[in-house]
Amino acid sequence: xxxxxxTLLTDFGTADAFVGTMKGVILRINPDVRLVDLTHAVxxxxxxxxxxxxxxxxxxxxxxxxxxxxxxPGVGGPRQPILIETERGILVGPNNGxxxxxxxxxxxxxxxxxxxxxxxxxxxxxxxxxxDIFAPAAAHxxxxxxxxxxxxxxxxxxxxxxxxxxxxxxxxxxEVVYVDHFGNLITNISANALQRFSxxxxxxxxxxxxVAGPVPAYTAVPEDSxxxxxxxxxxxxxxxxxxSAAERFGVGxxxxxxxxxxxxxHEQPGSGSDF
Amino acid sequence: xxxxxxTLLTDFGTADAFVGTMKGVILRINPDVRLVDLTHAVxxxxxxxxxxxxxxxxxxxxxxxxxxxxxxPGVGGPRQPILIETERGILVGPNNGxxxxxxxxxxxxxxxxxxxxxxxxxxxxxxxxxxDIFAPAAAHxxxxxxxxxxxxxxxxxxxxxxxxxxxxxxxxxxEVVYVDHFGNLITNISANALQRFSxxxxxxxxxxxxVAGPVPAYTAVPEDSxxxxxxxxxxxxxxxxxxSAAERFGVGxxxxxxxxxxxxxHEQPGSGSDF
Amino acid sequence: xxxxxxTLLTDFGTADAFVGTMKGVILRINPDVRLVDLTHAVxxxxxxxxxxxxxxxxxxxxxxxxxxxxxxPGVGGPRQPILIETERGILVGPNNGxxxxxxxxxxxxxxxxxxxxxxxxxxxxxxxxxxDIFAPAAAHxxxxxxxxxxxxxxxxxxxxxxxxxxxxxxxxxxEVVYVDHFGNLITNISANALQRFSxxxxxxxxxxxxVAGPVPAYTAVPEDSxxxxxxxxxxxxxxxxxxSAAERFGVGxxxxxxxxxxxxxHEQPGSGSDF
Numbered sequence: 001x002x003x004x005x006x007t008l009l010t011d012f013g014t015a016d017a018f019v020g021t022m023k024g025v026i027l028r029i030n031p032d033v034r035l036v037d038l039t040h041a042v043x044x045x046x047x048x049x050x051x052x053x054x055x056x057x058x059x060x061x062x063x064x065x066x067x068x069x070x071x072x073p074g075v076g077g078p079r080q081p082i083l084i085e086t087e088r089g090i091l092v093g094p095n096n097g098x099x100x101x102x103x104x105x106x107x108x109x110x111x112x113x114x115x116x117x118x119x120x121x122x123x124x125x126x127x128x129x130x131x132d133i134f135a136p137a138a139a140h141x142x143x144x145x146x147x148x149x150x151x152x153x154x155x156x157x158x159x160x161x162x163x164x165x166x167x168x169x170x171x172x173x174x175e176v177v178y179v180d181h182f183g184n185l186i187t188n189i190s191a192n193a194l195q196r197f198s199x200x201x202x203x204x205x206x207x208x209x210x211v212a213g214p215v216p217a218y219t220a221v222p223e224d225s226x227x228x229x230x231x232x233x234x235x236x237x238x239x240x241x242x243x244s245a246a247e248r249f250g251v252g253x254x255x256x257x258x259x260x261x262x263x264x265x266h267e268q269p270g271s272g273s274d275f
Numbered sequence: 276x277x278x279x280x281x282t283l284l285t286d287f288g289t290a291d292a293f294v295g296t297m298k299g300v301i302l303r304i305n306p307d308v309r310l311v312d313l314t315h316a317v318x319x320x321x322x323x324x325x326x327x328x329x330x331x332x333x334x335x336x337x338x339x340x341x342x343x344x345x346x347x348p349g350v351g352g353p354r355q356p357i358l359i360e361t362e363r364g365i366l367v368g369p370n371n372g373x374x375x376x377x378x379x380x381x382x383x384x385x386x387x388x389x390x391x392x393x394x395x396x397x398x399x400x401x402x403x404x405x406x407d408i409f410a411p412a413a414a415h416x417x418x419x420x421x422x423x424x425x426x427x428x429x430x431x432x433x434x435x436x437x438x439x440x441x442x443x444x445x446x447x448x449x450e451v452v453y454v455d456h457f458g459n460l461i462t463n464i465s466a467n468a469l470q471r472f473s474x475x476x477x478x479x480x481x482x483x484x485x486v487a488g489p490v491p492a493y494t495a496v497p498e499d500s501x502x503x504x505x506x507x508x509x510x511x512x513x514x515x516x517x518x519s520a521a522e523r524f525g526v527g528x529x530x531x532x533x534x535x536x537x538x539x540x541h542e543q544p545g546s547g548s549d550f
Numbered sequence: 551x552x553x554x555x556x557t558l559l560t561d562f563g564t565a566d567a568f569v570g571t572m573k574g575v576i577l578r579i580n581p582d583v584r585l586v587d588l589t590h591a592v593x594x595x596x597x598x599x600x601x602x603x604x605x606x607x608x609x610x611x612x613x614x615x616x617x618x619x620x621x622x623p624g625v626g627g628p629r630q631p632i633l634i635e636t637e638r639g640i641l642v643g644p645n646n647g648x649x650x651x652x653x654x655x656x657x658x659x660x661x662x663x664x665x666x667x668x669x670x671x672x673x674x675x676x677x678x679x680x681x682d683i684f685a686p687a688a689a690h691x692x693x694x695x696x697x698x699x700x701x702x703x704x705x706x707x708x709x710x711x712x713x714x715x716x717x718x719x720x721x722x723x724x725e726v727v728y729v730d731h732f733g734n735l736i737t738n739i740s741a742n743a744l745q746r747f748s749x750x751x752x753x754x755x756x757x758x759x760x761v762a763g764p765v766p767a768y769t770a771v772p773e774d775s776x777x778x779x780x781x782x783x784x785x786x787x788x789x790x791x792x793x794s795a796a797e798r799f800g801v802g803x804x805x806x807x808x809x810x811x812x813x814x815x816h817e818q819p820g821s822g823s824d825f
Contacts, residue, residue, distance in 0.1 A: 056566075219624060293782075303611065306584070
């Protein structure tokens with residue numbers, strides 16, 4: 001049996017030793033587990049950003065991986081600590097929505113309360129449940145403790161209100177939901193959904209301006225030109241080739257994006273940019 | 276026997292490959308050791324910041340862990356490279372105070388000079404002892420080399436002049452000693468020391484203004500309100516719920532903080548905020 | 551046999567889960583491999599910065615280490631994915647020059663096309679070959695797959711046009727090629743080449759101003775003073791003791807640096823600073 005993998009995603013940053021401290025706690029309980037950082041640069045308290053980054057990563061990890069995600073503005077308050085068993089692995093974190101998109105992605109989520117204090121580091125602080133509750137829970141799970149032992153099942157968990165794209169026979173209307181390091185604007189319009197328009201020329205617009213595409217690769221447009229492309233999340237993205245679309249357009253999450261089947265048959269996909 | 280853990284804390288940043296290079300050096304000597312980053316974002320040459328981050332993390336690691344800490348403005352000069360055996364593990368780094376608070380924390384420190392060049396990578400550069408002296412020393416220690424073999428005992432080491440809080444029967448006067456990623460202001464007033472006031476209402480002030488608390492959890496105050504709380508270091512912290520106290524108050528390390536027993540018995544703890 | 555080491559160097563940043571995702575892909579293929587981050591803070595698309603950071607680190611890793619380096623403005627376009635066998639290990643990444651300086655450093659480079667789609671993660675995206683091509687290739691190599699199986703040999707690869715220093719009997723003329731986290735200005739004038747002037751007093755100048763040195767250690771000059779020193783890369787660097795030379799001089803890569811044998815025998819090395 002491989003030693004198991006625990007991933008960590010937080011808004012703790014890497015300037016302090018908070019993340020390292022969690023790893024120390026984990027290694028005291030399971031010296032053999034593999035630790036992988038997803039990111040610790042989620043902006044403080046931005047649950048949506050953390051939830052989407054987590055969801056993007058979980059499909060690529062080994063079966064049985066334990067994912068700890070902590071973006072936790074309610075730490076120390078009444079929000080519950082939970083684990084969620086899924087088909088692909090186990091999620092651990094606060095019950096505030098940060099886990100819910102990944103849980104759906106991983107299949108057949110079965111949540112439980114983290115109630116058994118025998119799995120906590122004592123004394124439990126009121127400000128750092130990552131160290132005192134979530135890290136030890138993940139470590140014990142990685143050693144084979146049964147999820148049943150941690151607490152009772154929960155009928156439901158807090159669901160993150162992900163903005164949903166709207167689709168018609170000839171259009172898709174969504175919005176930017178995530179801005180990555182390169183300034184790519186990732187939307188909630190999925191490549192799967194775009195297949196309904198298969199074979200027909202599309203035009204993509206944001207803030208009333210057309211962008212080239214969807215193109216098959218960044219290199220389909222000149223350097224520094226904007227484009228729409230299906231990115232690595234399987235979602236439509238607005239990008240600038242070797243540049244930052246976020247900077248170019250001065251936009252962020254929540255910006256509406258529209259895809260529509262072109263009515264003028266003489267116009268080819270990708271030819272409509274006016275930038 | 277578990278393979279052993281080496282932690283790394285530096286002011287090297289993560290933009291260059293300096294830390295990765297140290298890991299390469301270590302893995303050539305001990306391919307099985309576990310490597311954990313505490314932080315590499317200590318501001319350049321700020322020994323105090325590194326020392327406090329290190330001290331905060333060491334209690335949470337497995338017994339026998341080897342901690343390498345390098346904030347080293349005197350690299351290449353006469354300052355000595357040292358190791359410090361303790362009850363909980365071994366510290367490795369420059370003799371400039373960066374190790375001393377952690378050494379006290381870890382118990383019964385016994386320092387030695389790193390004098391035996393057989394444990395160095397040759398040639399030793401004058402600018403990167405992390406790679407050439409400290410990383411190889413830690414790697415050899417993790418493989419079981421005896422600390423005796425590295426050099427002679429030292430009668431004393433450089434102690435970091437940590438500012439000390441002052442306590443009376445009715446007050447504690449300290450200062451901000453560390454500002455974390457969230458903008459929380461960590462003071463040198465310890466939870467243990469505050470127990471002398473146990474049961475009596477306290478008021479906390481900074482720069483002449485009262486803040487709520489000490490409160491049991493961030494959620495005891497409204498969003499965006501300031502508060503005092505015992506944080507994960509076991510020290511009193513000034514925070515803003517889901518905000519940055521450093522930004523709100525425009526202060527940093529060295530700012531005085533006062534705790535006093537309230538003389539007016541009708542006033543309850545946490546009720547005194549005027550923000 | 552040790553479990554093998556894979557290093558990762560990218561311009562992906564650490565704010566998203568891209569790097570973590572690559573690690574998930576690798577651990578699904580080889581759960582035992584050791585993963586080391588070199589850096590993920592290469593500025594977007596700056597191949598030269600990535601290539602030099604990579605070259606600086608590779609000599610310090612165990613024999614057989616697999617280094618993945620992805621700074622890849624042409625992802626999805628016609629640029630080729632490659633591996634390069636060398637005497638010390640294997641390099642994996644795009645054929646755009648990012649690997650070439652490290653390949654020379656590692657000795658006897660033998661490049662191959664990554665052509666065998668059986669080693670790719672399917673479907674291969676057009677925007678994230680790190681996840682879909684390079685990470686799986688590295689993982690399979692770390693498990694012992696023969697480089698032959700990945701694709702045909704290449705007669706040549708794209709070479710990065712590294713600026714070369716010019717040397718005469720009495721001078722060396724180079725330029726700043728890399729600026730590190732501390733603001734040290736690393737030049738392309740090598741310590742080896744400077745040995746031609748051995749024993750004769752040298753003066754170092756940048757932008758017409760003399761700097762002290764080459765000195766043997768930062769501590770040879772007062773705090774906050776500029777100096778020239780042979781740094782950890784084995785190259786001449788312009789630094790400021792416990793400060794940032796990049797800030798002090800307001801310069802970056804491409805700035806000319808000159809070393810010359812002093813004609814006035816009464817002047818000692820290091821005495822000529824006019825700062």
